[in-house]
Amino acid sequence: MNQTTLFIADLHLSPSRPDITAAFLRFMQEEANQAEALYVLGDLFEFSIGDDEPSALNDEVAAAFKACAEQGTPVYFIHGNRDFMVGRRFARQAGMTLLPEHQVIDLYGEPTLIMHGDTLCIDDAGYQRYRRITRWGWLQWLFLRLPLSRRMRIADGIRGKSAESKENKVMQVMDVNQGEVERQMRRYKVRSLIHGHTHRPAIHQLDINGQSARRIVLGDWYTQGSVLAVTPQGVELQSRAFEEAR
Known part of the structure; x- marks a missing residue:
């Protein structure tokens, strides 16, 4: 096992994109199990309607995580x-640890x-309102008690509305708010931030309280795999080509 910590996000795994699933499974089998740790920063799935969803894809993904964890990562x-x-x-099935929405980790001394x-995209007021509502514990409790077929219809409706909403918004609204980035970094007393969501992989340099800082954005997995590899020597945003269907 080498001194490398890996980060991924925004895979949006779904049965309609077997190429992404294949790339993810290959990554888990050939790379993740050699790392010191693997962090998945959200949107692993295109949509989740609860752990009781009968899904071959979910079982396959959980098995890949479990195998990785059992090998020491x-x-x-x-x-x-x-x-x-x-x-x-699902977390128990996958052998993974659920973290809160904001977490500070020690990354090789940083x-x-x-x-x-x-949560950084505060200029998108409509989305932030939707986010607050869907995180209400009592609403999630009620949702999980609906029949699976009803939950699937609701999920399809939300996906459709989300796609329509994105078409009508300017990109600046859907991106992070710089002031909120700096506020959160000051709040948690850090000079390094890693996140996904915006699908704009980059390493941004910034200033926090007169000190140099960085914001690392993970890429999505729509057309290629995207991995952040962190070692004691530095950070690197890497891509992984999808294999062509045979």
Whole structure:
């Protein structure tokens, strides 16, 4: 096992994209199990309607995480805006640890704030209102008690509305708010932040209280795999090509 910590986000796994699933499973089998730790920063799935959903894909993903954890690589998960219904049952099945939406970790001596990233997009008032409502514990409790078929119809409706909403918004509204980025970094007393959600992989340099800081944005897995590899020597955003269907 080498001194490398890996971060991924925004895979949006679904039965309709077997190419993404294949790339993810290959990554788990060939790379993740060699790392010191793996952090999944949300939107692993395109949508989650609860741990009781009968899904071959979910079982396959859980098995891949479990195998990785059993080989000595701990797996940590932060909910995204698509998979916030992933719960303790799936976490146990996958052998992974659920983390709160904002978490500070010691990354080779550097206190680092990790999150999905949607809480930084405060200019999108409509989304933030939706987010607050869907995180109400009593509402999630009620949702999980609906029949699976009803939950699936609701999920399909939400996906459709989300796609329509994105088409009508300017990109600046859906991106992070710089002031909120700096506020959260000051709040948690860090000079390093890692997140996903915006699908704009980059390493941004910034100033926090007169000190140099950085914000690392993970990429999505729509057209290629995207991995952040962190070692004691530095950080690198990497891509992974999808294999062509045979």
